[in-house]
Amino acid sequence: MSGFVIEMLRIGNLSLSSKCILAPLSGISDLPFRMINRSFGCQMAFTEMISASALVHDSGKTEKMLRTGSGDMPLGVQLVGGETYHIERAVEILNAREFALLDVNAACPARKVTGSGKGASLMKTPGQLKELLKCAVRNSRHPVTVKIRSGWDDDSVNARDVALHAQDAGISALFIHGRTKKQGYSGSVDYGVIRNVKESIGIPVIGSGDALSPKLIKKMFDETGCDGVVIARGSFGNPWIFKEAEAFLHNGLLIPRPGLKELTDTVSAHLNMVVDFYGERLGILVFRKFFGWYVKGLRHSKSLRDRAYRAVSKEEMTGLMEELRGIKFVGKQ
Numbered sequence: 001m002s003g004f005v006i007e008m009l010r011i012g013n014l015s016l017s018s019k020c021i022l023a024p025l026s027g028i029s030d031l032p033f034r035m036i037n038r039s040f041g042c043q044m045a046f047t048e049m050i051s052a053s054a055l056v057h058d059s060g061k062t063e064k065m066l067r068t069g070s071g072d073m074p075l076g077v078q079l080v081g082g083e084t085y086h087i088e089r090a091v092e093i094l095n096a097r098e099f100a101l102l103d104v105n106a107a108c109p110a111r112k113v114t115g116s117g118k119g120a121s122l123m124k125t126p127g128q129l130k131e132l133l134k135c136a137v138r139n140s141r142h143p144v145t146v147k148i149r150s151g152w153d154d155d156s157v158n159a160r161d162v163a164l165h166a167q168d169a170g171i172s173a174l175f176i177h178g179r180t181k182k183q184g185y186s187g188s189v190d191y192g193v194i195r196n197v198k199e200s201i202g203i204p205v206i207g208s209g210d211a212l213s214p215k216l217i218k219k220m221f222d223e224t225g226c227d228g229v230v231i232a233r234g235s236f237g238n239p240w241i242f243k244e245a246e247a248f249l250h251n252g253l254l255i256p257r258p259g260l261k262e263l264t265d266t267v268s269a270h271l272n273m274v275v276d277f278y279g280e281r282l283g284i285l286v287f288r289k290f291f292g293w294y295v296k297g298l299r300h301s302k303s304l305r306d307r308a309y310r311a312v313s314k315e316e317m318t319g320l321m322e323e324l325r326g327i328k329f330v331g332k333q
């Protein structure tokens with residue numbers, strides 16, 4: 001296999017040596033999750049999606065979602081909003097913070113988001129999206145990007161048109177999830193739509209969808225000609241995907257999965273960070289799903305996962321981790 005061309009991914013004034021970016025992930029890409037992924041080669045990561053109106057109305061939860069720390073750079077902040085008033089005020093607030101990119105979400109399919117004219121519903125109103133992006137570009141001191149979908153549904157695949165509107169607004173790069181809003185997260189990614197967008201605009205295009213393994217990440221680059229790839233579900237229980245992807249993209253190497261010691265050390269480090277960040281009570285609730293993802297595919301994983309979903313203390317979760325240290329891999333290597 002020929003080596004991957006080593007060049008930087010440039011977005012505005014940001015230069016990234018790794019073209020694989022950790023996705024914005026609601027309820028998941030908090031500071032501990034980003035730090036675990038960064039420790040295995042993730043360079044650029046995003047916050048969870050932040051509601052522009054919640055930020056303007058100063059919600060404590062939003063403040064926590066924006067919390068960052070040493071080593072958590074470069075960081076992208078993703079805003080979701082449907083009105084220029086909220087975007088303008090939110091951008092003013094964010095201008096006081098240090099981060100690398102400001103992304104506007106036009107991709108979220110959740111009904112509570114699309115129902116109020118935000119997220120993926122902006123795919124139906126490219127003119128409105130352009131106004132929001134112009135407002136963000138005009139007011140933000142950070143480079144602005146957008147995340148779109150391929151369209152609303154199969155009958156309205158309009159990513160190219162939306163991308164042209166977005167480019168006109170002066171954004172620095174475009175992220176595209178190659179599924180329609182109607183598909184949500186099911187079905188396969190449509191590489192053709194992403195390729196069409198890449199061939200139609202002059203700013204960097206970062207592809208998203210089914211980036212679940214090093215081979216599929218390379219496939220996204222090969223099929224679409226995109227400039228970067230977003231890693232989302234592929235990182236669940238597998239922060240190693242970043243170094244696996246780099247090894248495969250640069251040298252064609254498929255590196256083996258970590259052994260049990262590295263896995264349990266990582267789960268333990270992640271648990272400690274989550275408990276420090278949220279406190280024990282909430283931290284254990286937050287950590288349950290991460291534990292389930294880490295043990296997927298291991299022998300006895302169902303029993304471990306079921307018990308993790310009932311755990312209420314760090315002591316219980318640590319006990320499960322001790323059990324994990326004693327079990328064997330099945331099918332995950």
Ligand SMILES: Cc1cc2nc3c(=O)[nH]c(=O)nc-3n(C[C@H](O)[C@H](O)[C@H](O)COP(=O)(O)O)c2cc1C
Nearest residue numbers: 023024025026048049147177208209210211232233
């Ligand atoms: C649980 C979950 C939460 C997500 N949250 C966000 C979000 O807040 N903002 C966003 O732009 N995309 C979000 N996404 C979409 C991902 O960023 C990504 O585009 C999508 O999962 C497709 O990539 P994949 O098939 O490789 O997972 C989310 C996806 C999942 C599964």
